Amino acid sequence: MQRPSSPERGPVAIVGAGLIGRAWAIVFARAGHPVRLHDMDLHTLHSSHAYIEARLGELAEFELIDEAPGTVLARITCVADLAEALRDVVLVQENVRETVEAKIEIFSQLDALAPKDALLASSTSWLPASEFTKDLPGRARCLVAHPTNPPYLIPLVELCPAPWTSADVMLRAHALYSAAGQSPVTLSREIYGFLLNRVQAAVLNECFNLHEDGLASAADIDRVLKEGLALRWSFMGPFETIDLNAPAGVQDYARRYGQQYRHTAASQQTFSWSDEAVARVDEERRRTLELEGINQRSAWRDRRLMALAAHKRHAPDA
Numbered sequence: 001m002q003r004p005s006s007p008e009r010g011p012v013a014i015v016g017a018g019l020i021g022r023a024w025a026i027v028f029a030r031a032g033h034p035v036r037l038h039d040m041d042l043h044t045l046h047s048s049h050a051y052i053e054a055r056l057g058e059l060a061e062f063e064l065i066d067e068a069p070g071t072v073l074a075r076i077t078c079v080a081d082l083a084e085a086l087r088d089v090v091l092v093q094e095n096v097r098e099t100v101e102a103k104i105e106i107f108s109q110l111d112a113l114a115p116k117d118a119l120l121a122s123s124t125s126w127l128p129a130s131e132f133t134k135d136l137p138g139r140a141r142c143l144v145a146h147p148t149n150p151p152y153l154i155p156l157v158e159l160c161p162a163p164w165t166s167a168d169v170m171l172r173a174h175a176l177y178s179a180a181g182q183s184p185v186t187l188s189r190e191i192y193g194f195l196l197n198r199v200q201a202a203v204l205n206e207c208f209n210l211h212e213d214g215l216a217s218a219a220d221i222d223r224v225l226k227e228g229l230a231l232r233w234s235f236m237g238p239f240e241t242i243d244l245n246a247p248a249g250v251q252d253y254a255r256r257y258g259q260q261y262r263h264t265a266a267s268q269q270t271f272s273w274s275d276e277a278v279a280r281v282d283e284e285r286r287r288t289l290e291l292e293g294i295n296q297r298s299a300w301r302d303r304r305l306m307a308l309a310a311h312k313r314h315a316p317d318a
């Protein structure tokens with residue numbers, strides 16, 4: 001993750017300093033933006049500084065930042081007053097809880113208080129921006145910028161316009177997130193769950209159904225991904241994968257295997273997400289990892305992701 005040179009390296013406000021807000025603060029501070037971190041909960045706001053300092057130390061250990069952790073940390077200011085946090089910003093990244101009501105309330109404040117030319121982006125994982133921006137005078141500058149957790153290690157950000165988001169805003173957003181070291185994908189129109197969560201939903205749907213049908217244990221279904229499909233998926237997507245899996249590319253692949261995929265699809269069903277079926281997977285997971293161990297295992301996951309990000313940094317795609 002090179003420290004990028006940004007044409008628009010003005011101040012960025014991060015509103016909501018929970019898991020995702022803190023992670024965004026690292027992304028923008030690492031890229032050289034002054035960052036104002038705001039949360040309505042003062043304990044959350046002030047505890048975020050030590051949390052970010054610890055993450056920056058880990059990033060330095062894996063050579064994923066080009067400056068001293070203290071230099072990056074010094075760009076981040078915790079600001080309790082929302083209007084003060086929004087002063088002179090070029091971008092507001094909103095990260096409050098995932099309900100339409102909460103998003104409507106915060107976006108009406110952001111539109112009233114932020115500079116008129118600032119971009120207003122939501123981290124929402126599922127909600128189209130039209131559901132919480134339609135009545136705003138400044139709705140043309142609002143969009144979704146959905147990160148993947150944690151965005152300082154996983155660069156994808158999904159940019160999704162509402163029907164009234166201006167084309168110029170989408171271009172500015174693309175330039176700004178790219179310059180901050182992220183990898184933006186722009187959707188042509190709104191769809192619930194955007195791209196990543198829709199693909200994840202399809203995979204989880206099938207994994208739960210295979211488990212429910214007793215075909216394999218949860219551990220073995222996880223193994224299908226971690227020792228199989230996902231090894232390729234960490235550096236190429238499913239389209240590139242099939243392009244390389246037949247001598248004459250995608251059309252050749254479809255001629256060879258399209259009928260089998262159609263046959264398989266005919267037997268695939270929508271998973272119910274019933275409490276009982278979910279509990280059966282949870283029970284198996286709890287035998288492997290007790291709830292008390294979740295934080296420790298999450299820290300392990302992030303360190304594995306750091307090692308992978310460091311590898312990708314030294315061996316870029318092309």
Ligand SMILES: NC(=O)c1ccc[n+]([C@@H]2O[C@H](COP(=O)([O-])OP(=O)(O)OC[C@H]3O[C@@H](n4cnc5c(N)ncnc54)[C@H](O)[C@@H]3O)[C@@H](O)[C@H]2O)c1
Nearest residue numbers: 016018019020039040041044095096098123124125147149
């Ligand atoms: N957790 C993930 O993996 C993930 C990934 C991508 C996107 N997101 C999205 O990011 C957003 C935040 O998720 P999170 O996991 O960080 O949640 P979180 O619960 O950890 O943090 C939300 C924070 O927002 C603060 N807050 C709530 N209302 C506020 C307001 N009006 N003004 C200021 N602060 C306010 C809360 O005090 C809390 O600290 C959600 O929309 C979520 O869908 C989450």
